[in-house]
Amino acid sequence: MQEFTRRRFLKGVATAAAGALIPRALITAPALAADQPGLAIAHIKERSQMKEALRRALDAIGGIGALVRKGQTVAIKPNMAWARTPEQGANVSPQLVAAMVELCKGAGAKKVKVFDRTINDWRMTYRLSGIQDAAKEAGAEVSFTDDRKFRDIKIPKGKVLKSWPVYRDALDADVFINMPVAKQHGTSVLTLSMKNLMGIAGGERGNWHPEIHQKLADFNSAIRVDLVVMDAFNIMVTNGPAGGRPDDLKFKGQIIVGTDRVAVDSYAATLFDRTPDSIGYIRRAADMGIGTMDFESLGVDNITVG
């Protein structure tokens, strides 16, 4: 009989708590509706049209009702990493996050959490990005990602990453929505939805940069994403991912919505005049079966708003 020590007690409680949460086996989210296209692209001219664009794009792939049910907890992970203003385009447009929060609330979500593990100081980033205020106003809970709220997960399919700490609220939510902004990136070539997922990774993420493509694919293979909403209103074509100058941005006026993250990223790559398979992590993620690079096979619905 082992001695009953405090350490053992704490360990036991922690294990029991972890066990109580049902592991989510399904990594690739199914399409919201079998008979509808898997990818919707809304074309807009102004940021004020984002709400309308998001609603119509979601309707085109099956509707928010097919994703969020009454009483559920939704976690939204926008790209809110840099202490930059919305005009600088380094983070997702606050209007888009607000629209997503409202739609989830409208669908009956009990709680909508918005968070990112920021790169610059979180308070400054949350504030300057405009997302904190916009999301709060829309009814979300905007919270700081405390280092102790990360939980180690196993990455069974991982080739380089075998396990990594992940933010609890992202893992435990009923619905997890990834909201990236399309940007150029020095090491990974493009920051799209799969790269945006680094914002729920704990630990020393800088270590990912050598061999970043495989690590991103590995990480994605273990994280379930139910919906990707990509902001391609302005894409950042140079000096990404932080940018800073208006010249770094290029107007595209698109909101890309889909459940297959590889397909969304593949389509987004074409906005930068790249083929999906020229981006290391997209190719590897497709190889690992996380999604398909052939986004057209899912059916693409182009919607013009306004």
Next chain:
Amino acid sequence: MLFFLLFLYLLLSTADPLHAPIHVPLILRFSLFAALTASLAAKTLILQYWPALLLIPLTLLLGRVFCGWICPLGTTIDASDWALRKFRKRNADLGKARALKYYLLGALIIAAVFGAQAAGWFDPLSIVTRSYALVVHPVVYAAFDGIVGFSYRFAPLEPLGDFASSASRRVLSFQNPITEQPAFIGQILIALMFLVILAAGLRYRRFWCRSLCPLGALLGLMSRWSPLRRAVGDDCISCLKCENICPTQAITGEGKKTRSRECIMCMDCPPVCPVNTITFARKEQRRPAEAPVDATRRGVIASLIGGAIAAPILRIRFWQRKGKGNPVLIRPPAVGTEEEFLAKCVRCGECMKVCITNGLQPVMLEGGLAALMTPRLVPRAGYCAYECNLCGQVCPSQAIRPLPLKEKQEVVLGKAFFDRSRCIPWAAYNTASSPGKQHGVQWSDAFNCAVCEEHCPVPGKAIHFSRYPFRDGDPQHVINRPYVRLEECIGCGICENKCPLPGPAAVRVTAVDQTSPDLPQLYG
């Protein structure tokens, strides 16, 4: 007590975002002593110290009420003296040591005239702010952090953790929660200095105020014109109750006489008088009995000479030789020349408290005695955030100038340089092309890193890549070797901070003189 709460409130408000209705360095700017020595040493009148001027009429009218009622160090000492009362047999007599503070004041003023300013050592407001900001605050942080950490280990306690976490951030203004509690180099030395001052309470009450405080000395000298004085009536029975309760031993002559310069107007003595004969009244009405000053002429002259000798000693810096700046002294934005900065900085630690990344750290001896406890950026600890200009806004003495964000973003603190024998893309290239491995090394994504390039906040980036094609000829196999565009680099240090290498970063920042950040001619 009220002022102490104000002090704490302002200290906690010294954080991002600065939203206190009162200017946060207000209390620090009450220090007439720091105002005087910083202005003398910098040879400019630091106008932002105007609140210090309020002490002049205050003291001329009411005596040392600042010491008794406002000074947060005084309040702290009262509290610790109270806590130590069981260990203190009686409030021991300081005797001639009382005069030390006048000698110190004289010496420090002369030293300031010769350009050496030592407010960091002796200004009570500097000491108390620094101690609370760099020692007490992190300790309280650790306590809260413990609650949060504990709560997050048990699912049912999580709401408590969330509460403590948000309370600690909102109320206690903890600034660097991502890594850990704010930590400061040499914290223990700053703590020791503070504890020694408090520990004197084992023998003496208000030891600091009675024997050393140069601000107290200054106010004491001014209080000689104050009309409000302690006066004792003829019916005094010399019971010595007032003498025993007086924290500063301002009462002498069997309870009948007063050392007005020592009296801090705490008003503790009238209530203990059994015959109710102690009053604080205008001196025309009742002639108070005045005890003589303790300072001697010889002592004053010696202290002035001492100050003049101390000044050059304090100022000796090995890197003062022309053209050779100290590479580790990366100063916050924006400061003047090193000389001017050392003259103005009162070492209060406000900038380090407010620094949102915890990157501003106290200098220990790496800058010579003169630079002790001044702030420097330690990029590995935290970088200078591009969108932040808080340090200039909280600096009481204008050693760090308050700049609008746009201007602050152009201040050059230093220049980054690469250590190619450590940097991953450079070292990987070396490995890949070293003769022994000529044919063995295959292409790997691990050759590329460039975290530094990703984080560079300068629009257009100060870190760029030279693209080196890997020898296997595959067009996708390119090693991106980072280099610094020196003319763009502002030395914010985020590259050094974020470099994923363990130990020293492969990209490091070396300080430059902010007043002439131009590249050396060596670069052509």
